[in-house]
Amino acid sequence: MILRNLILLGIGIVGFVAVIRVLLFKTGLIHILKIWWRCFEDCFHVHQFFKVPEFNESMQENQLYRKVSLYLNSLSALEDSDFTNLVTGKKPNDVVLCLDPNQTVEDNFLGAVVTWTNGDGIARDNSRSFVLKVRKADKRRIVRPYLQHIHTVADEIEQRKQRDLRLYVNIKSYHHDDGGIERWRSAPFSHPSTFDTIAMEDDLKNKVKSDLESFLKAKQYYHRIGRVWKRSFLLYGPSGTGKSSFVAAMANFLSYDVYVIDLSKVSNDSDLSLLLLETRGKSIIVVEDLDRLLTEKSTAVTLSGLLNFMDGILNSCCAEERVMVFTMNSKEQADPVLLRPGRIDVHIHFPLCDFLAFKTLANSYLGVKDHKLFPQVEEIFQSGASLSPAEIGELMIANRTSPSRAIKSVISALHTDGEGRGFGKIGTRLGNNGPMKSVVEAADTGGLVRCESGPTVREFRKLYGFLRMKSSKVSHSPSFDSTLSQKEGS
Numbered sequence: 001m002i003l004r005n006l007i008l009l010g011i012g013i014v015g016f017v018a019v020i021r022v023l024l025f026k027t028g029l030i031h032i033l034k035i036w037w038r039c040f041e042d043c044f045h046v047h048q049f050f051k052v053p054e055f056n057e058s059m060q061e062n063q064l065y066r067k068v069s070l071y072l073n074s075l076s077a078l079e080d081s082d083f084t085n086l087v088t089g090k091k092p093n094d095v096v097l098c099l100d101p102n103q104t105v106e107d108n109f110l111g112a113v114v115t116w117t118n119g120d121g122i123a124r125d126n127s128r129s130f131v132l133k134v135r136k137a138d139k140r141r142i143v144r145p146y147l148q149h150i151h152t153v154a155d156e157i158e159q160r161k162q163r164d165l166r167l168y169v170n171i172k173s174y175h176h177d178d179g180g181i182e183r184w185r186s187a188p189f190s191h192p193s194t195f196d197t198i199a200m201e202d203d204l205k206n207k208v209k210s211d212l213e214s215f216l217k218a219k220q221y222y223h224r225i226g227r228v229w230k231r232s233f234l235l236y237g238p239s240g241t242g243k244s245s246f247v248a249a250m251a252n253f254l255s256y257d258v259y260v261i262d263l264s265k266v267s268n269d270s271d272l273s274l275l276l277l278e279t280r281g282k283s284i285i286v287v288e289d290l291d292r293l294l295t296e297k298s299t300a301v302t303l304s305g306l307l308n309f310m311d312g313i314l315n316s317c318c319a320e321e322r323v324m325v326f327t328m329n330s331k332e333q334a335d336p337v338l339l340r341p342g343r344i345d346v347h348i349h350f351p352l353c354d355f356l357a358f359k360t361l362a363n364s365y366l367g368v369k370d371h372k373l374f375p376q377v378e379e380i381f382q383s384g385a386s387l388s389p390a391e392i393g394e395l396m397i398a399n400r401t402s403p404s405r406a407i408k409s410v411i412s413a414l415h416t417d418g419e420g421r422g423f424g425k426i427g428t429r430l431g432n433n434g435p436m437k438s439v440v441e442a443a444d445t446g447g448l449v450r451c452e453s454g455p456t457v458r459e460f461r462k463l464y465g466f467l468r469m470k471s472s473k474v475s476h477s478p479s480f481d482s483t484l485s486q487k488e489g490s
């Protein structure tokens, strides 16, 4: 009998505790209890306060204030606090949390609890400050390492913060009245392309990413082996396969400015050198369509001028790292001296679409992972038909409201224009300027617009600003043939 009563009592107590616990957590009362408990605990401790003012005595900015502010605004405790400010960050879509005047936030460090209060507006002179409250008992043990920790975290946050990237293009040298010469014009760079949006084998993408990352960390290494801290890439493949988009993705990944050099606007070799001298570090220098420029001789720059630009002493003008990217449609036309080992570090091939790339595009453009028409598409790709990702992407965008219609239009375009352009017919190559029909679809025409190459295509391009169908090359899968050892940057 006693045992039964005891068991019932036990069950009753457990049930009661469970109900109280649910009540406390569901209603948030636990939070109030925690605050009370902390106040109670604090009664038995002596505290020391440290003030971090925004300006020092000579009214110079106190760097520690800025770092503490960055650090506190990144604390997860701020997200959980009862009240906090939401403000837009540097980019319009960014939302940043920040402490309200007089708001207190808690932090844990090496097992000690510290609190920070935003002292904005508390002082009579309206000066801004943060106040750190530490238990005397913890002071000796944690204050120094804690401040060091804040420095490190704030530095990391600052580095991560996206710089405001700029896109520079060269102009014909412009002489100002004051004697200065302007060679570059710039605008904010806000291309949305990222490595995630580029349809490319994951393996290759990861190789490029880790190559860039290890290059960034290799300053000492480059210095030790007596090389300028730069890495150069050759992106080659047919038109519309994503070379320019890839450059934008690289810039976004590295947070680098982009300098696009239009060689046809460069008046001679020394002009090219001066352009390079006026670029900053942490930038990507791009020369597009190198093969065309050299074969058509549409630039005043000589081959030796270009080689000096690529690997000459001028590149040492800037102590910071930089990346050079050259694009071309085909390596076959390019002078072998340009491609000799050691000149351009990494060669990346951009092929026409295969079925895998098509699926990646269908996923990102149409949100479709699988579709009953996929087997049919795969069969066509296997038969040797292919189109560039740009062509397929445009058909998908134009029909984005109906995945079935979009895939059907891709099938139809593959039948009409993709025959013989894919990897299935190795050996079938169209010349760079060979006759080729293009199929594009514009969203606002509501239907398929077919254009033959020639003047009609040009007109259409002008109208819709997409699809440049100028070359084709037999291709299979993307390749990454680094002519230098990939270990180099590690």
Ligand SMILES: Nc1ncnc2c1ncn2[C@@H]1O[C@H](COP(=O)(O)OP(=O)(O)OP(=O)(O)O)[C@@H](O)[C@H]1O
Pocket (backbone or CB within 6 Å): 197, 198, 199, 200, 237, 238, 239, 240, 241, 242, 243, 244, 245, 246, 329, 350, 389, 390, 391, 393, 468
């Ligand atoms: N691999 C790809 N993945 C995703 N989108 C792509 C890809 N390739 C091309 N596109 C899309 O097609 C359009 C044209 O691509 P881009 O200008 O990068 O091609 P390109 O290789 O530089 O062509 P060109 O040789 O004519 O300069 C872009 O809007 C891009 O979004």
Ligand SMILES: [Mg+2]
Pocket (backbone or CB within 6 Å): 243, 244, 245, 288, 327
């Ligand atoms: Mg391009």
